[in-house]
Amino acid sequence: MRSTPVKEPREARTNLLGLDREGLKGFFAEMGEKPFRASQLLKWIHQRGVTDFAQMTDLSKALRTKLEATAEVRIPEPVFDQRSADGTRKWLLRMDGSNAIETVYIPETGRGTLCVSSQVGCALECTFCSTAQQGFNRNLTSAEILGQLWFAVRELQASGLERPITNVVFMGMGEPLSNFAPVLMASRAMVDDDAYGLSKRRVTLSTSGLVPQLYRMAEISDIALAVSLHAPNDALRDELVPINRKHPIKDLLAACKHYIQDKPHRSITWEYVMLDGVNDHDEHARQLAVLLKGIPSKVNLIPFNPFPGTDYRCSSPERIRSFATILLKAGLTTTTRKTRGQDIDGACGQLVGRVEDRTRRRLRREQAAEATQ
Template sequence: MNKQSIYDLPLEELTTWLISHGHKKSRARQVWAWLYRRRAATFSAMLDVNSDCLSLLDAHFYIQSLNETCRQESSDGTIKFLLQLQDGNLIETVLMRHKFGLSVCVTTQVGCNMGCSFCASGLLNKKRDLSSGEIVEQLMHVQRHLDRREQAEQVSHVVVMGIGEPLDNFANLVSFLQTIKDHNGLAIAARRITVSTSGLADAIYRFSDAKLQVNLAISLHAPNDMLRSRIMKINTVFPIAALLDAIDYYLMHSKRRITFEYILLKDLNDRPEHAQELAALIGARNANVNLIPYNPVDEHSQYQRTEHETSLVFYDVLKKQGLNCSIRLEHGVDIAAACGQLRSKHLPTA
C-alpha cells in the first residue's frame, strides 16, 4: 500500500498538509475530531467534511491497518491483543484495569535488540521500528473495543512498555506522544503517560530536552554493574554511572519523579544486601522503586520467581532506608501478559 497512516500526522502536521492542498485550517480540526473524538474508522464516515477533502485524504492516507489475530482476556479484566501489521509482523497491546482507570501498554518496535535475558521480547530480534501511526493505532484499536461495550469507557493512562525499546525509536515515539496528548483529541494528560527505557543514556538527554513532561521509568533490575551487565546487555554500553548522570539531567530539567523498575529474580538480585546496595545507589533522588514479580518466559527459563516473603523483606529494607517503594500489582498472569510472551508463542521459530 502506497498510502500513509493518517495517525502518523500530529495535528500541526495534518493542518500544514491540508493547507498546502488548498483547504482551510479549520478543516484539519474537523477531521481530527472525527479521528480521535468520534473514532471514525473510514473517511466516508466523516459526514460533515467536504467531499473533496475526503477524496483527497482517501487518496493519500488510510485509517485502519491493524488486524486483530488473537485476543485473550484475564480473570482480572486485563486484555491482551495480538495485532498483525500490514507487512504480516505481529505485535502486542495490553489493556489493564486499575482502581485509578484504564491503561494501555503499547509496543514501539517489532522485536527488540536490547537483549535483556529475563524478557520475552528479547527472544525475537528487532525487525523494524513502528511508525508513530502504528503506535497510535494500537491505542485507537483498544479504545474502539471499549466504545463497543454496553458501558463505554475511556482510556485514561498510557504506558510505553510493550515490545521494543521506545527511546530507540525516538522520533516516532515523540510524534506518538504529541498526538495522544493533544487536547483537541484523546487529551491524555502528560502525567498519565509513562515511557520505559532499558537505559539508553544518550537518548535520555534528548528525551529531557524535548520537554514532553511525561513520566520516565528506568529498567534498572540490579544495584551494581557486574550484576546488571550479566542480565542486561545495554549496561556494557551505558553502565550505571553514565545512566545515573543522564537520570540526574532528567530530574533537573523535568522536575518530575522518576521510577526505577526492579524485577526480583530468585537468589540473583533479591537479597537484603542487594536492597541495601540499591538504596545507597538511588540515594536522595526524587524517585520511586517499583518491585516487579518475575513472570518466567517459558518452562526453560534460567530464572525463577522470588517468593512473596522475600519480596516483602526487600521492600522493607528499601522503606527503612527512606525510599518510596511499591510492589507492582500483577495483571494478566493467566494469559501470558508479560511483554512479548503471546507473540513468542505464535512465532516459535521467529
C-alpha cells in the first residue's frame, strides 16, 4: 500500500504593508539586499498603491521573484462603505473571521482627517463609549493599522481627491498604547517622506492614560498627543474612565508634562466628553482650569453621542457654552468639537465594528441586567 505524501504547509508570508523603514531594511538585510530597497518599497506600496511585486519595475527580476516567494502586500477587505450627509465616510473593514473594525474619514475645509482603529474592540471599560461596550478580541497588527490609511487613500482618490488625507488620529476602536509596538511602527510609516509624508503634528495618538507607555513613547516618538480626560478629579474619573484607578490624574499629568518637555510649541489636547449632569457643572470647569494651569494645553469639549443602552445624555448647548467660557476666561484654548457622521454612527464614541468578545464582557453585562429585572 502506497502512502500519500503529506504536503508541508507553506510558511506565512511577511506582509510588507506593515513595516516601517527600519523594518523593511531589516527584512531586506536578511535577503542580502541593500538598505535602499526600503525606500523603493515604501514608495511603491504607499505612494503609488502597488501591491503586485511584478509591477515594481525598478526592482530586479530576481528580487521580485524572491519577494513573491516570501512576502506579500495584503490590504484590508471592505465590508461596507457608508456616507453621511455631511460628507463623512465610514468603512467597515474585515480583519479575520467575523471580526471587523471601523475607520472614519472626516472632510473639512482645507483638511481631511482619518480616524483609525488600533484594536478589535477595547479592553478598557470607559462607561460612555459604545466601543467599550462591545468587549475586546485582539490587537491589530501594524499592517492592519496602516492598511486602513492605504485603503482610505485609494478609495478617496477614486472619488477625485488628489490629497484627501492631511491628518490621522488614533481615535478609533481600541486603546492605542495597549498595542504599543504596532501603533508606533505604523505612525513612523505615516510620517515617512517615502510613504505618506504627514507632519508629526498631524498624526495624533489619543490615550485614556496608560502612564508607563506614555514614558516609553516619549523616548521614541514626538507625534501629537491627545488625552481622554473627561473629569477634573479622581473620584469622577474613576467612574468614567476606570483605568484611572490604576493611573490617577496626578501620575497622568506628570507623564504628559514629560512627553512635551523640550518640544517647543507643543501642547497636550485634553478630550472632555460633555455628559449632562455628570461632569458638566461650572465647578467641574473651574476644577479643570486649576488642574491644567501651567501645562501647554488645548481643551476639546466633545458633545456626547448617544448609543443604544446608554443612560447618559449630552449636555445642552447652553451648558457646553458656559463650561467653555469658564475655561477660556482661565486662559485655556478651548474648542467644542463639531459632531460629524452621527447619522452613520461615525461620530466620536460611536464606533463598534464587529467584535468576537474574548472577554465575555457583553455576556456578563447581559446576565447582570437580567438579574436586576
